[in-house]
Amino acid sequence: MSDESLPPDVPPDALPEYAERVLEVAELIPPGRVMTYGDVAEWLEEGGPRQVGRVMALYGGAVPWWRVVRSDGVLLPGHELRALGHYRDEGTPLKTASRAAEGHVPRLDMKRARWDGGERAEGHT
Numbered sequence: 001m002s003d004e005s006l007p008p009d010v011p012p013d014a015l016p017e018y019a020e021r022v023l024e025v026a027e028l029i030p031p032g033r034v035m036t037y038g039d040v041a042e043w044l045e046e047g048g049p050r051q052v053g054r055v056m057a058l059y060g061g062a063v064p065w066w067r068v069v070r071s072d073g074v075l076l077p078g079h080e081l082r083a084l085g086h087y088r089d090e091g092t093p094l095k096t097a098s099r100a101a102e103g104h105v106p107r108l109d110m111k112r113a114r115w116d117g118g119e120r121a122e123g124h125t
Helices: 017-028 037-044 049-062 080-090
Strands: none
Touching: 017 037, 017 049, 037 049
16 A cells, blocks of 8 residues: 555554454464464455465564464464474474475464464454
């Protein structure tokens, strides 16, 4: 979004409303659990996995970004070791990497780690 497309009373560094909503969901995900990009979009009933991924790439540094993940459980390329540290600290379920896996980096165990938003979703609007 360019500054020209913003209404005159909105500061140029203002966070778009959709981005705020995505980041709020990321903050609700409990430690040791994850949601996919598609899960977040579905929960918000707006956008899709690509839009959520774009928000996380641009604005996600201030929230637990490692809890919003790819649906196949592959760790975020370029951030695997940082994410892995968070997953280990939080006890997030992981699958051991096969010997054929590049760098032998584990994947998330999506069956056990995926959060449906049910336990703490009551406060979400």
